[in-house]
Each structure stands twice: as structure tokens, then as C-alpha cells.
Amino acid sequence: MTGDIRALLARHLPGYEVGSVRPLGRGLDHTVHEVNGELLIRLPRAADPQTLRREVDLLAAVAGLSPLPVPEVVFADAEAGAIAYRKLPGESLDTCPPERPERLAEPLGRFLAALHAADPGRMGELAPLDLYPAATLLEEAELDYRDVERHVPEDQRPLVERFLAEEPPGEPRSPRFCHNDLGAEHILVDAATGAVTGVIDWSDAAVTDPAHDFARLYRDLGPEVFELVVAHYPPSLDEDDRARVRFHARCALIEDLAYGLSTGPRHYADAALAHLPWTFA
Template sequence: MYREESLTAKRARAIIIAAFPEFRGARMELLDEGWDFQVFEVDAGWLFRFPKREASVAKLNMERKLLSGLGEWVSLPVPSYEYFFESHESSIRPFAGYRKLPGTGGDTSKMVDRHRVAQQLGVFLTRLHTYPVDKAREASVPEARDLVAHWRDKSHEQMRRLNGLNVNLGLLRRYLENDTPVSFQGSPSLVHNDLWAEHILIDTCSGGVSGVIDWGDAVIGDPAIDFACLYTWYGKSWLENVLAHYRGKLDAEVISRSRYLATCVAIHCITLGRDLGRAQWVEAGYAALEYVLAT
């Protein structure tokens, strides 16, 4: 129903103005583009997300519904959509916009106060992981029961494409094959599921977290996937600092699962970065592998 395509800034501008004439005369530019979405910045104060494929449309609808209730529950700012366009009589895919949150991505910020951020994220994830699962299901958040198995299988497929990088592939393969942790047996929680540093906004003055963005991959599943993404940022010791401020239930294998999942998502980050020409994703994935293999 919806073709896979990307928009030029000129085309996106015409679409936004046709749907919301109040933005006529506003300055617009492409801010970012990933696998699922293009993001256009409007007058330096609004972000409009355009899905690139049919599955991405479903993610956008889920994200809007989820964040409408989640914002009042969690301890850090999240996007609040104020604009949404959908027309069954038009070939234009649904798109939505929200006020831009302040700060820069943690992957590029030079101002990260690691201790403060660890404390903030520990509290934030406590709230996120205790969000009522029934409400998440009402927002059409999908279930992901066995993330360890999912990422293990994906990593085995993607390992073939890591040739040419300065990575000990033999060590990596042995770890993935021989050290697979037991899958999560606890009650599933709402998880962000893509909590890389670039999705954690850092205040340029305080060095603390000013917001958490990009919720299109949220699922109901193992909380360790969120800890895994934090593992990729500053490693095991920093994750343990985060967990010192976490008040949710933690099982005995959470660190080992987090490390294993961190390895898998790092491999995915490298391969996806190569596919999309995103050098910073490749670099982030490679840095993450250095953390997990050094443990």
C-alpha cells in the first residue's frame, strides 16, 4: 500500500505545508534518515517523521499512541506528537510532528556527565520497565518474548559481513556460539529496544539527559535489551552504575544477557551502518564490540 521511498526536502516541504498551512514560509531541512524514517526539521523547533515503508507506518502509529500516555509516567522528557496527517484518498503516507526536544545525541555530545546520566537513566528505566503492560498493548506495542534467540540468530547471519574490520572474528564467533545466556524467564516489560546513545539527548550546559527519542522499535520483552544498549555506550562498569540507581526487579543473569545482547546489537549496527552509508553507526558498533570483548 505504501511504497518504499525517500522524500526530497522540496517534496517534504510541499507535503507539510499542504497538510498544515501554518508552516508556510517556515525553513525546512532534512535532519536525519534511518532505516524506517526520514526526519525533517521545521523552523528549528519542530521535527516531522516520515515513514519510508509500510512497516514503518505501523511503527509511527504505535509510537504516537504509546507516547501519549508514557510521557506522564516516565522521569525524562519524551516526544509528544501534536501533528498527524493521514488520508486514505491520497498516496501520501501518514506522517507526524512534535516539538523538538533540546539537547544533542549522547554519541556526539562532549558534555556527558557520566555519573549524573547513569543516575537519571537508572530512575528512567525503573519507570519505563514498570509501565503497565496492558496500556502498552493497547497502544499496539508488539511482543518480543525471546530477544536472546532473536538477536543470536540475526547475528549469525550478519557475521559473514564483518570481514575487513579490525575485529577478532574467531573470538566473536566462539562467544556467540558458546556463551549464549539463558533466555529471560521473568515477566515482560515495556522496553525502548533501541536505546543507543544517539537516542539519549544530552543538555549542552548541565551534561545531564534532556530527553529520550525514537520509540518506533519499542516492544514488550526482556529489560536487558535496554541495558545492552547502555553497555555499548561506556561498558560494563558504567552499566553497573546505572543499575545501582535502578529499582526494578533484576535477575541473576541480567549482566550476562546485557553483554550478549550488546554484542549482537553492535554487529547489527555495523552491518546496517554499512548498508545505509552511516559511518558513525559503523564506528559506534565497532567501539561497542571493543567494550564487550574486553570484558
């Protein structure tokens, strides 16, 4: 694997001296390595040139939309399916929670307002449409929950079961371009100041319900910080929007709990259990 990375760098960045290469993570579809503490190189299990080109174009478009830093593509290799980004500063929010999370509200509110204001028709050429009926998502959440129910503290199970018994919310009126996986692990912050330094991992970006972006903030940061973010979001949210945010936050939490207790890293399950009371309250 290190040899593959060195060969890619020699091809695309001739003369670049490689001092260190270290693995950062492995997903279902790819691995990520850090080079010299400044480049991130993602290698796929199977190359897909068309998807790679679309991702490069998507990140270029996002860079023009976002008031927060996003990954900058250094090179992409269609044959190998590899892509290299310049590493953004900061630590992921899930490993470096700030002392005053309310300070995240203003930059995240502006970020989402800018993202959701993009022309969904234009962005739909770069990102897929991602709309699943809420009833289907609720059925999937119940199946996941039954697999992991025994791991949920007994006094908290009624919170989840009450949610699973409720009617799902209505469908969104206007799908917008969204990050679509805006969990704490994809928000970077300065460890010293708590300032947001970037938003990473745009692989799930889609034209979908804007509630998806707010839902993971609700799940990971809590309802109070969520409301502060909304206060800096010019379109605002009505009660139907908030109902969909709560719905998607709860479905996402159950999904993370099941993932962390099966094939995924355990910290996903630990975070889900820690955030369950405020997500389902």
C-alpha cells in the same frame, strides 16, 4: 518534499510562518525534516494510518510514564502518514559524549525503572510483543559477523568468536514495556552540562526483555556506567539478567557493525569497533 511539508503545516498549523526547512535524515521507512529549528516532521515512504494512530497513542502514554522528556506530538496526518513533533533540546549522546558519563546513571536508572514498571498488558495494546529465542539471535549474529570479520582487528576477533561459541542465556521471566533501541543516538544531552534532556525515537518500542534497554547502554557507555545505572534501578538485576544484558549488547554491536559496513551510515561501524573491547571483554 519541501512543498509537501509546507502544505501539511498550512493544513494543521494555519498562520504558522515557515522560515527554514532542512532535511535531517533518511531511514528505510521515512525521512525527517526540521522546520524553523523547532519542529521535526517525519514523512513515510508509504502511509499507514493505523500505525500512525498507534504511535500517537503510544507517545501520549509514554509521556505519562517517563521522568525524562519525550517527543510531544504537534499534529499527525493520517492521510499523508506524517507526524510532527516539537523538537527537544540537546544533542544526541553519540555526537556529544559528556566529560563525566557517570552523571547519566541516575536519570537513566529512574527512567528505565518507570518505563519497566508500566503494566505490560496495557502497553501491549500500543506496542508489539518482541520476543525472539536467544539461540536464533546468536545464529543471526554469527552470520553478520562472518560478513564483516575482516574489518575487526585481528587481536579482537577471539573475543567475538568466544562469544559466538558460547551457549545463549535463558529467556526472560517477565517481559516489560521497553524503549527497545536505547542507544546513545536516541539519548539527548545538554552539551554544556551533560544533563539528559530527552529520549527520542520510540518506533521500536515493544513489550520485551528489559535487558534490551540495558544492553545498548552497556554497549555504548561501557560496563562501569551500566553498573551505575543499575544502582539507580530499584528492581535491580541478578546475574541471569546481567548475562542477558551482555548477550544482547554483543548481538547489537555485531548488528551495528554489519549495518554500518553495508547499507547504513559508516559511523555505526566506527562506534561498534570502538566499543568492541569493553562489550566483549
